[in-house]
Amino acid sequence: MSxxxxxxxxxxxxxxxxxxIYVARYNYLNEHVIVVTRHYDEDxxxxxxxxxxxRWLFTRGGMSHxxxxxxxxxxxxxxxxxxxxxx
Numbered sequence: 001m002s003x004x005x006x007x008x009x010x011x012x013x014x015x016x017x018x019x020x021i022y023v024a025r026y027n028y029l030n031e032h033v034i035v036v037t038r039h040y041d042e043d044x045x046x047x048x049x050x051x052x053x054x055r056w057l058f059t060r061g062g063m064s065h066x067x068x069x070x071x072x073x074x075x076x077x078x079x080x081x082x083x084x085x086x087x
Contacts, residue, residue, distance in 0.1 A: 017080070
């Protein structure tokens, strides 16, 4: 971060959010508890013979990196998604 940005009070957001509305939404959501979500079960999907199909769908949809994540809840990703969601 440049010295000029610090002098003017600009602080980089932890997720790189720059739009004031997204930052405000993130800050609001960040103050609340995020309930643990489930992740896919590779063993179960393999037994159901669906694992290859799931991998294909995630890869085809450009989301294959999510298959590598093994945490129960992806707090930063969830907050970023919800901060930018428009319904």
